[in-house]
Amino acid sequence: MTCRSVLRPAMVCMYWCVAALCLSQAGFSQWKADPSQSATSLGQSSLIQPAELAKSLEAAKDKPLVLNVGPRMLYVQAHIPGAEYIGPGSDAEGLKQLHARVNSLPHSKLIVLYCGCCPWSHCPNVAPAFTELQKMGFTNVKVLYIAENLGTDWVYKGYPTDRGSK
Amino acid sequence: MTGRRTLILVLLALFVVAGMFLWKNPVSVARKSAGTTGLDAPEFALKTLDGSRLTLSEYRGKVILLDFWATWCSPCQEEIPRFVEWQGKYGNQGFQVIGISMDDNPKPVQGFVQDFRMRYPVAMGTQEMASQFGGILGLPVNLVIGRDGKIKAKHLGMYDLNQLEQEIKTQLDSQ
Structure with missing residues (x-):
């Protein structure tokens, strides 16, 4: 048995193993969120904390326009009173809806975006929606900082909550 | 004094x-x-992705990990390979994972299930079913249901998977 006769099958085997590994990773990678669209890319100055938003919603006038840019299923389960459902900021249709909703508003209007689908560092929705509003020229846009999810950081903290869809 | x-x-x-x-x-x-811990897990009847009927009661007597997830949820993507592994590892001890997708649109779910080789029942969740389990107010949500049909633990958000595995093992060991 020559050295070559042993090495050749081993090389072929290794090739197929590497190919199989690459294919399996390719399958997973299509589901991975784009890290550049993570909520962590938003600066501190563009954030609003839950307590601050809850207080501003109590005010008689100059209430912000609150827009939910997350999944509908979660919005129906619980949402901030008065918040309008737009659609996920991570998909083109959601951004189109966002564009249509705010198009006629003055660019100085205070708009608060929120999602709360999952931990802040994993949220794929708020950053693209924020960028879209910035591109449109809105100068007073805030994103609600939700560290874990809407349940933990809003509902279970006792802030006002509505259910159902609009 | x-x-x-x-x-x-x-x-x-x-x-x-x-x-x-x-x-x-x-x-x-x-x-x-x-939380809903300590209560009987509510019965539900859903359709799996292949169209068959899925009820919770058909798994009575098993330790169930009920996983609410979605294709866009990246913490869920980290958890699911472990759940697939546990299904293989503990399945013959009476363990069953059930996946409930909270995606708004069922279209991407089938592809995700194939890519992640989710060899356990997966169904599309409904608002009613989510409310029965105390509301799904973020993802992931995992519930451990004991052999007696009671909810032993409910975890909202990212949770230590080693701890979760330990909780499952504890339930598998208890009669």
Whole structure:
């Protein structure tokens, strides 16, 4: 048995193993969120904390326009009173809806975006929606900082909550 | 008399400290009240992705990990390979994972299930079903259901998977 006769099958085997590994990773990678669209890319100055938003919603006038840019299923389960459902900021249709909703508003209007689908560092929705509003020229846009999810950081903290869809 | 006064002062101090702790950490209290732990897991009937009927009662007597997830949820993507592994590892001990997709659109779910080789029942969740389980107010949500059909644990958000595996093993070991 020559050295070559042993090495050749081993090389072929290794090739197929590497190919199989690459294919399996390719399958997973299509589901991975784009890290550049993570909520962590938003600066501190563009954030609003839950307590601050809850207080501003109590005010008689100059209430912000609150827009939910997350999944509908979660919005129906619980949402901030008065918040309008737009659609996920991570998909083109959601951004189109966002564009249509705010198009006629003055660019100085205070708009608060929120999602709360999952931990802040994993949220794929708020950053693209924020960028879209910035591109449109809105100068007073805030994103609600939700560290874990809407349940933990809003509902279970006792802030006002509505259910159902609009 | 002095001893009694000291005891009262200590109790008072403990009361104040406990009050301050709860004031600073309202979530931990709220989380408990929002949970459904200890209650019977509500029955549901859903359709799996291949169209067959899925009910919770058909798995009665098994330890169930009920996983609410979605294709866009990246923490779910981290968890699901472990759940697939556990299904293989503990399946013959009476363990069953059930996946409930909370995607708005069922279209991407089938592809995700194939890519992640989710060899356990997966169904599309409904608003009604989510509400029965205390509301799904973020993802992931995992529930451990015991052989007696009671909810043993409910975890909202990212949770230590080694701890979750331990909780499952504890249930598998109990009769």
